[in-house]
Amino acid sequence: MNRLVVWALVAGLSVVVPSVGGSQDGLRLTGSGATFPFPLYSTWFKAFSAKQKGVSVDYQGKGSGAGIQDLLNHTVDFAASDAAMTDEDMAKVAGGVQLLPMTAGEIVLAYNLPGNPKALKLPRDVYLGIFLGKVTKWSDPQLKAANPGVTLPDQDITVVRRADSSGTTFVFTSHLSAISEEWKKGPGAGTTVAWPKSDKFVASPKNDGVTATIKQTPGAIGYIEYSFAKLTCCVKSTTCPLVAPLLAIGASSASSIHFA
16 A cells, blocks of 8 residues: 655644542553554553553543543543544533643555555645545546656545544544635535545544555545554555655644644
8 A cells, every 4th residue: 555645734632631639559541532643652651651660551542532422421531532622522521621732643645556656646636526526536637637657547536534433534624624615615624524425435443444444445545644654654665765754744844833
């Protein structure tokens, strides 16, 4: 599977915790939510638990919406979400909640094409057309015009989107809404949206599910978090030449973020 960076789309990740006090020995904290930061959180929590004896932190990547619901159901101690918890939901938590910005990441487009064409270009109007369901074949004239000299198959485009309530979807559709009035007035932005009705739009849960579906489906394209694209690329190549530039792009975009 190739991944293609179309833009540096940086998303802020927040952790939501109830307002509690006190401490105890043998503390075990459980959390759930966004799959977007799951690789990073897994590393953090494993290192923390190794250094802080008697304290363990378990986190399950289920999707932003599922994590917030777990918090509302009092089945976890904290939740993570790419999309901020609403005032309405926060009011449902006895004692209130604290929203803590934790990290940021990039969303990229990943595709799976026969012949593995390198450096495929997807101009803004083209990828917008794909997700609107208007550009339906890899041999579309717009794609050919953007990629002179590249042999593109006469193959249907399969769009892979999230099946669950997803912060990654919220960030990606917010971008599409920002660049397109048609998208803004149509599907709009949200953790779930009304995607175009087509048998070539398929749904998979979580970032790893979307990644797996793209890998298994020739002609597929979808949006995933950068680390999932990086890990997939590195399965085939230890150098990951197409991944390295993303680090600088993401860091540059993130450096412009200011918290009030």
